[in-house]
Amino acid sequence: MPIPPSLxxxxxxxxxxxxxxxxxxxxxxxxxxxxxxxxxRPGCVVYPASTDxxxxxxxxxxxxxxxxxxxxxxxxxxxxxxxxxxxxIQLSRMNRVLAVHPDDRYAVVQPGxxxxxxNLQTRGHGLEFAPDPSSGVSCTIxxxxxxxxxxPHTLKYGVTHNHVLGQTVVFPDGETATLxxxxxxxxxxxxxxxxxxxxxxxxxxxxxxVRLVPVAPAVxxxxxxxxxxxxxxxxxxxxxxxGVLPAALEMIDHLCIQxxxxxxxxxxxxxxxxxxxxxxxxxxxxxxREAEIVARVCxxxxxxxxxxxxxxxxxxxxWQGRKHAAGALGKITQAFYTNDGVVxxxxxxxxxxxxxxxxxxxxxxxxxxxxxxxxxxxPQILFDSDDPQGPGRAMDCSRDxxxxxxxxxxxxxxxxxxxxxxxxxxDQMYSAVDLAHMxxxxxxxxxxxxxxxGKIFPNNAKDGETGSAASIPPGAGE
Amino acid sequence: MSGYQFFSPEEYRLLQECVHCGLCLxxxxxxxxxxxxxxxxxxxxSLMKYLDEDSAADTGGAYHHIDLCLGCLACQTACxxxxxxxxxxxxTRSYQRREVQPLGWSQRLLLRWFTERRxxxxxxxxxxxxxxxxxxxxxxxLRLLPPTLRFQLAGLPKVPNHAFSRAREPQLPAVAPDDxxxxxxxxxxxCVMDHWYGEVHAATARILRWNGFDVALPEGQTxxxxxxxxxxxxxxxxxxxxxxxDVFMNVDAQALVVDAAGCGAQLRTSLWPDGDGLPxxxxxxxxxxxxxxxxxxxLTEKISYDAPCHLHHAQSITEEPYRLLELAxxxxxxxxxxxxxxxxxxxxxxxxxxxxxQVLARKIDYIRFVNPAVLVTGNPGCQLQLQAGLRExxxxxxxxxxxxxxxxxxxxxxxxRYAFELAEDSGQL
Numbered sequence: 001m002p003i004p005p006s007l008x009x010x011x012x013x014x015x016x017x018x019x020x021x022x023x024x025x026x027x028x029x030x031x032x033x034x035x036x037x038x039x040x041r042p043g044c045v046v047y048p049a050s051t052d053x054x055x056x057x058x059x060x061x062x063x064x065x066x067x068x069x070x071x072x073x074x075x076x077x078x079x080x081x082x083x084x085x086x087x088x089i090q091l092s093r094m095n096r097v098l099a100v101h102p103d104d105r106y107a108v109v110q111p112g113x114x115x116x117x118x119n120l121q122t123r124g125h126g127l128e129f130a131p132d133p134s135s136g137v138s139c140t141i142x143x144x145x146x147x148x149x150x151x152p153h154t155l156k157y158g159v160t161h162n163h164v165l166g167q168t169v170v171f172p173d174g175e176t177a178t179l180x181x182x183x184x185x186x187x188x189x190x191x192x193x194x195x196x197x198x199x200x201x202x203x204x205x206x207x208x209x210v211r212l213v214p215v216a217p218a219v220x221x222x223x224x225x226x227x228x229x230x231x232x233x234x235x236x237x238x239x240x241x242x243g244v245l246p247a248a249l250e251m252i253d254h255l256c257i258q259x260x261x262x263x264x265x266x267x268x269x270x271x272x273x274x275x276x277x278x279x280x281x282x283x284x285x286x287x288x289r290e291a292e293i294v295a296r297v298c299x300x301x302x303x304x305x306x307x308x309x310x311x312x313x314x315x316x317x318x319w320q321g322r323k324h325a326a327g328a329l330g331k332i333t334q335a336f337y338t339n340d341g342v343v344x345x346x347x348x349x350x351x352x353x354x355x356x357x358x359x360x361x362x363x364x365x366x367x368x369x370x371x372x373x374x375x376x377x378x379p380q381i382l383f384d385s386d387d388p389q390g391p392g393r394a395m396d397c398s399r400d401x402x403x404x405x406x407x408x409x410x411x412x413x414x415x416x417x418x419x420x421x422x423x424x425x426x427d428q429m430y431s432a433v434d435l436a437h438m439x440x441x442x443x444x445x446x447x448x449x450x451x452x453x454g455k456i457f458p459n460n461a462k463d464g465e466t467g468s469a470a471s472i473p474p475g476a477g478e
Numbered sequence: 479m480s481g482y483q484f485f486s487p488e489e490y491r492l493l494q495e496c497v498h499c500g501l502c503l504x505x506x507x508x509x510x511x512x513x514x515x516x517x518x519x520x521x522x523x524s525l526m527k528y529l530d531e532d533s534a535a536d537t538g539g540a541y542h543h544i545d546l547c548l549g550c551l552a553c554q555t556a557c558x559x560x561x562x563x564x565x566x567x568x569x570t571r572s573y574q575r576r577e578v579q580p581l582g583w584s585q586r587l588l589l590r591w592f593t594e595r596r597x598x599x600x601x602x603x604x605x606x607x608x609x610x611x612x613x614x615x616x617x618x619x620l621r622l623l624p625p626t627l628r629f630q631l632a633g634l635p636k637v638p639n640h641a642f643s644r645a646r647e648p649q650l651p652a653v654a655p656d657d658x659x660x661x662x663x664x665x666x667x668x669c670v671m672d673h674w675y676g677e678v679h680a681a682t683a684r685i686l687r688w689n690g691f692d693v694a695l696p697e698g699q700t701x702x703x704x705x706x707x708x709x710x711x712x713x714x715x716x717x718x719x720x721x722x723x724d725v726f727m728n729v730d731a732q733a734l735v736v737d738a739a740g741c742g743a744q745l746r747t748s749l750w751p752d753g754d755g756l757p758x759x760x761x762x763x764x765x766x767x768x769x770x771x772x773x774x775x776x777l778t779e780k781i782s783y784d785a786p787c788h789l790h791h792a793q794s795i796t797e798e799p800y801r802l803l804e805l806a807x808x809x810x811x812x813x814x815x816x817x818x819x820x821x822x823x824x825x826x827x828x829x830x831x832x833x834x835x836q837v838l839a840r841k842i843d844y845i846r847f848v849n850p851a852v853l854v855t856g857n858p859g860c861q862l863q864l865q866a867g868l869r870e871x872x873x874x875x876x877x878x879x880x881x882x883x884x885x886x887x888x889x890x891x892x893x894x895r896y897a898f899e900l901a902e903d904s905g906q907l
Contacts, residue, residue, distance in 0.1 A: 021514070025539035028528055029521035036498050047513060074515060075500035092513025112513065114504050120814060137556065138503035263560035320558075327499035330559030334494050385494075 003043035003087065007064045011046050011087070014056045019047040019093075030088050033074040033081040034135070037337060037391050038420050040084035042069075047093045051168055051176060051206040054089060058204065059174030061087050062450045069452045070204040072112060072140030076147060077338050078419025080199050080455060089204065091142055097121045098207070105212045106165055106182045111142025111205050118210070127212035130157035133415070134323040145205050148197030150415035152248035152279075152322065155373040157213065159415070161196040168207035169195060172451040182209050199417050201452045202445045216247070216281030220291050221309040221318055224276040224298040225269055229253055229356075232274040233348040235301035236372040239278065240345060242297050244290045248279040249373030250322050253352075255332075256367040256380065262331035266321020267314070272304065276372065277322055325369045326380060333365075335385035337394040338378055340416040341405035345375045354404040355379050362397040376414030377405070399425065418456045427458060484573035485530045485566070493530075493566060495559045496523045502553035507819045508546055511836040516543040519553035519563060526570045541574050546833060548826055549708050550787035550819035555794070564792065571710030581709055585825055589709065593669045593701035593718070599641070602673045606637045626831030633866025635674055642676030643667045643695055650683055653897045654690040658770055662692040664731040664756065666745065669701040671738045675858050681885035682737045682761050684898050688888065689770050698725045704744035704788075705824045719748055726756050737761040737881055739786035739857040740824065743793050760789060761881060762856070766798040772805045775890035779907060781883060782813040782850035784841070784864065786857035790817045799856060799880050806887035813853075814844045820855075822863035838867045846873060852907045854880045876907055883907065 003022075012020045021027065022044045031039040043066070048054045054070075061068040067086035074081050081088075095112035102125035109118055115136035119128045132151035133139055143149065145167065150159045157163075166180025180192035195202055226232040232251055239249065252260070252275050257268045268275050278294050280287045291308070298306050309315040329336050343351045352368070355377070359366040370377040379401055383394040402412045402425055412418070412425045427435060439457055443449070485493065502519040503509050509518035516525065525540040547567060554563050575581050581589075591597045608614045618628050652659050663686060667679060683693045699722055703715035726734055726749070734749075734756045736742035746758045783803055789795045796817075803810050821827060821837030845853060845868065853868070853875050855861055865877040886907055888894045895902060 021516075023539040025525055025528070025536060025543065026514070026516050029515040029518075029524050032498065034498055034500055073500055073503050075503070090513065090515075092509075095510075095513065116504055135499065135501060137505070138500045260558075264558055324499075324501060324558035327497060327501050327558030330495035330497040330561065336497065 002085070003066055004064060007060060007066055008044060010060045011044065011057060014060070015046055015048050015053050019049075021045045030071070030074070030090075031082070033071075033076040033079060035077045035079050035338070035419075035421060036335070037395065038079035038082060040082045042083045042088045043085045045088045045090050047090050049093050051170060054204055054206050055170045055174045055176050057087075057089055058170055058172055058451070062172055062174070062448055065448065065450065067450050067453045070111075070142070070146070070200045072143035072146075073114065073135075073138045075135040075139040076143060076419065077340065077416040078413070078421040080147065080417050080419035082420065083452070084454075091140065091206075094206065100125065100212075101182070102127060102212075104182060106209055107212055108207060108209050109141050110207060111140055111145070113141050114138055115141065115144065122212055123215060125212075126215050128215050129210050130154070130163050130213050131160045134326070136323075141208055141210065142205050145196050145208060146198070146200045147415065147417040150371065150374070150376065152250050152371055155249055155371065156245055156247045156281075161193050163211045163213075164192065164196055164208060165211050166192050166209040167195070167205050169203035169205050171203045172446050172448065176206075180209065197417075198442070199419065199452070199455055201442055201455055204451070218284045218287060219247070219279060219281045219315065220287055221315040222278045222291065222294060222298075223268075223307045223309070223318060224278065224303045225272045225305040226274045226276070226302070227272065227304050228302070229274045229352050230349050231302045232276050233352055233372065235276060235298050235303070236348055237345055238297040238301055239294055240373065242293050244280070244293050246278050246294070246373060247281040248277065249371075250277040251275070251368070251370050251372040252277070252322060252325060253368040255365060255382075256325045256329070256369050259328040259332045259367065260321045260325050262328065264321055264324060264328050266317050268321060269305070277318055322369065326378070329367065329380055329382070333382040335383055335390065337381045337383065337391075337398055338416070339381065339398045339401050340413050341377050341379075341402050341410060342414040343375045343377065343405050343408045343410035345373070347408040347410070348372060348375060351377060351404060351408060351410075355401055358397055358400045358404070361400075362393055364394060364397050366397075371414070374414070375410065403428070420454060423454070423456055423458050426456065482532070483530045484569055489566060489569060490530070492562050493523060493527055495561045496520065496557075497559060499558070501558060502556045505552040505556040505818070507548055507550060507552070507821065507837045507840075508833060510818075510840065511833060517546055519557075522547055523561070523563070523566065526566055529570065538579075541579060544570055544574065546830060548787075548819050548821070548823040548837070550823060551791035552787065552818060555791045555817070568707055568710075568712075571708075572712045575710035581711065585709060585829060588825060588828070589705055589711065589714070593703075593705065595669065595700060598669055598673055602637055602641070605634065606639070609634075609637060626828055629831070629835070629866050629870065630827065630862065632869045633862040633864070635861070635865075637674055638676050640676070641673045642679040643672050643697075645676070646683075646695055648695050648697055650687055650693040650695070652690050652692050653687045654771065658690040659692075660690040660768060660770070662694055662731045663764070664694040664696055664726065664729050664734045666702070666734055666736045666738075666741060667695060667699060668738055668741050671741070671858050675861070675879070678737055678858075678879040678881055681879070681881045682735065685765065685881065685885055685888065686735065688894060688897070689765070689768060691768075694729060694731055696725050696729050702741040702744045703748075704740045707744060707748075708824050715748075722749060723755070729756055731756060733757045733759045733764060735759055735761050735764050737856070737879070739789035739793070740859060743788040746793060760793060760795050760798075762789070762798040762802055763795050766801050769802070769805070773884065773887035773891065775887060776808045777806055777883065777887050777890075777907070778808050779851040780809045780811055780849070781807045781852045781854055782811050782845070782848050783816060783854045783880065784813055784820065784860065785817045786855055786860050787817075787819050787823075789856050802884055803854065803880055806884045811848055811850060813848050813850075815840070820860050820863050820867070822857075822859040824859055827859070827863055834863075838863060842867050842871050842873070845875065846871065850875050852883065853877045854883050856880050878907060
């Protein structure tokens with residue numbers, strides 16, 4: 001259903017003619033976010049510059065009954081930023097850091113600010129925003145809030161909701177509210193925190209007050225190399241049960257190492273079955289003691305080799321290899337599908353056995369990188385995009401992995417959100433009663449169902465056909 | 479699956495290496511200023527694929543976003559999969575100019591006049607006249623010219639009396655003790671550099687000679703053709719390359735040293751298609767490994783380096799300029815986002831003045847924040863753009879090529895001044 005010309009006219013009146021795009025080339029590029037398996041073309045894209053403009057935009061969209069979605073940088077991996085035939089409210093122009101208060105350790109930012117840019121503005125004060133999703137060079141704080149983003153360093157520092165103090169939001173009826181504030185207050189429920197992770201289905205965040213934490217005075221990054229994946233995963237439990245809480249504890253397996261070393265060259269040995277990246281930060285003498293414990297555990301767990309990065313450059317190279325590993329897969333495959341399951345840490349060894357078994361069953365190669373310390377896994381399922389059955393098989397394979405996670409007491413998503421991608425599995429995690437309550441809560445704020453329909457929950461009662469389901473390739477496990 | 483319109487099957491496979499992760503977005507100057515996915519590297523790759531598959535379906539919208547690309551190649555540095563964006567961009571633009579939209583007459587004219595020796599000589603004489611008579615200020619204040627041209631005029635250096643290559647012998651001998659002679663190198667003089675930035679070539683030649691190299695200035699060399707390639711004029715670029723190939727084919731030297739980043743990037747990839755000719759090296763790269771007599775004294779001014787894209791991203795020469803500048807400067811202060819484009823990008827600043835200035839504004843903000851006495855770069859286009867931007871913003875910092883800074887540090891040394899007959903007070907930046 002095309003967007004009525006009268007609505008386009010209204011949108012243009014609000015943001016200016018040039019800030020509304022309707023051309024085929026301009027819309028084509030908004031067909032997907034970082035997950036290419038789910039595509040849907042929007043009817044138009046608007047670029048507001050202020051909270052007030054967002055408020056006016058949502059009001060006219062709701063009046064016209066046209067669906068709309070807020071979008072940051074489109075680096076998400078669950079199809080959360082697509083909107084079939086509707087209006088994409090692209091927040092990339094709202095990209096200013098409005099204030100930094102080093103003494104009170106908070107900053108006020110617009111949603112289109114990237115993690116990297118925010119940290120560039122705060123590091124001069126010796127402070128940073130702790131959540132560090134791997135796409136931090138491009139992804140936006142608004143997106144972090146919508147997905148409750150994590151990243152390697154959330155093992156020690158916590159995810160986005162631990163670092164957001166307040167926000168200004170626009171509800172679908174155009175009402176604007178400021179929730180929370182720069183200082184912790186405990187009067188009534190924390191409404192701001194409740195909104196974090198609702199994937200933009202209840203309100204659009206237009207200003208965020210983020211907590212800043214001191215940059216660690218010292219950092220040690222270590223690399224442990226293993227010839228068996230099980231040894232690496234056992235070492236993860238070993239480190240954590242030995243009483244050390246690393247800033248980050250990551251694992252990358254053989255196939256992903258191949259991809260990284262094909263172009264990025266982080267210095268991972270290409271014959272390793274898996275490597276662990278262990279980072280400690282904090283006060284120097286304590287860290288030294290912890291580093292000894294880590295080294296002892298890793299060696300005891302049959303590590304083939306164990307290095308400590310000597311220079312900052314080396315350290316950054318290791319992190320670039322880890323953080324950009326998914327992006328590097330283009331060197332070894334035409335297409336892949338990123339899974340985002342979670343298992344209790346104690347089941348890491350089991351889930352990796354299951355992952356490789358499931359891969360063999362479907363005849364698909366699977367590379368792994370994961371936030372091992374948190375039990376968040378990101379199997380990368382490689383497939384042939386020229387094969388019409390390829391995407392479907394990859395999705396089935398991913399479903400089997402998620403079901404295995406659930407069986408082990410885990411979750412279907414760690415940090416990428418449910419989006420359209422996993423809405424078919426959410427009823428495996430929650431009872432019908434749980435789901436009904438969640439949907440009621442959402443519909444209370446989003447009664448017309450125009451804001452971001454078709455996300456998180458299956459068979460949206462208010463919006464029976466939101467389009468996205470039709471674009472899921474055959475064989476997808478719904 | 480293979481390409482349809484202009485990509486070969488291999489190139490189509492290169493295109494597929496983009497996995498849509500979006501890690502390039504934060505590095506793209508045009509995306510940073512307008513926030514549009516179609517003006518991001520990821521978006522442009524999607525559009526290239528779309529154009530390649532069904533060019534007829536496009537009504538001009540897609541090519542507009544290809545046009546808006548600065549070609550800075552920061553995305554290539556950012557891309558974890560190593561997508562060869564420049565190759566795909568050039569192929570798309572070349573098809574566009576050949577089959578869809580020929581290059582506009584004004585750009586064609588500029589390319590013809592600026593890159594052809596004799597015509598550039600005429601323009602230079604005219605600019606010189608205007609500058610010497612003070613007419614340029616009048617021209618700027620009368621607002622007769624379009625604003626982008628007026629802006630660019632403000633960034634022009636004081637044009638010297640002679641082109642560098644005209645004023646010199648074709649061969650300049652080393653100025654170093656006999657046992658420190660290191661052989662010969664050839665210097666690429668180019669077009670605009672030769673006429674307007676001869677002082678940079680002179681500094682390069684001096685430093686090479688001081689470090690034991692004979693410097694050959696082979697006659698007959700011409701424009702490198704980089705601007706033509708960026709504009710999609712493949713054939714014209716090839717013509718210029720062929721002329722240069724003839725000149726450098728029989729030059730007896732260890733390397734062809736280039737001191738303009740844009741020319742270096744073009745010559746490095748295209749001068750010798752089989753890769754077996756005189757090695758093309760950037761001056762920083764060469765000096766970083768061949769400097770035997772570093773400056774005895776350092777400059778005390780606060781100096782910041784802004785990396786030219788075609789050095790940093792296209793040639794991956796990232797550390798060497800800092801290493802050399804550290805030999806010459808006491809106070810080398812880092813500039814945030816130093817590796818992001820200044821918006822010059824060859825003719826881009828004239829053709830897409832508006833967005834070019836927005837890209838520049840971000841840079842100027844950082845320069846104002848750091849407040850260096852001298853801003854250093856390594857490419858004539860960047861030098862002009864940054865100088866114009868600083869003048870407009872009322873910032874006092876001067877803009878110099880990094881080689882000039884190095885040369886100025888050397889000039890504090892009496893022996894160096896004596897050897898090259900330089901005046902004592904010539905070391906002012």
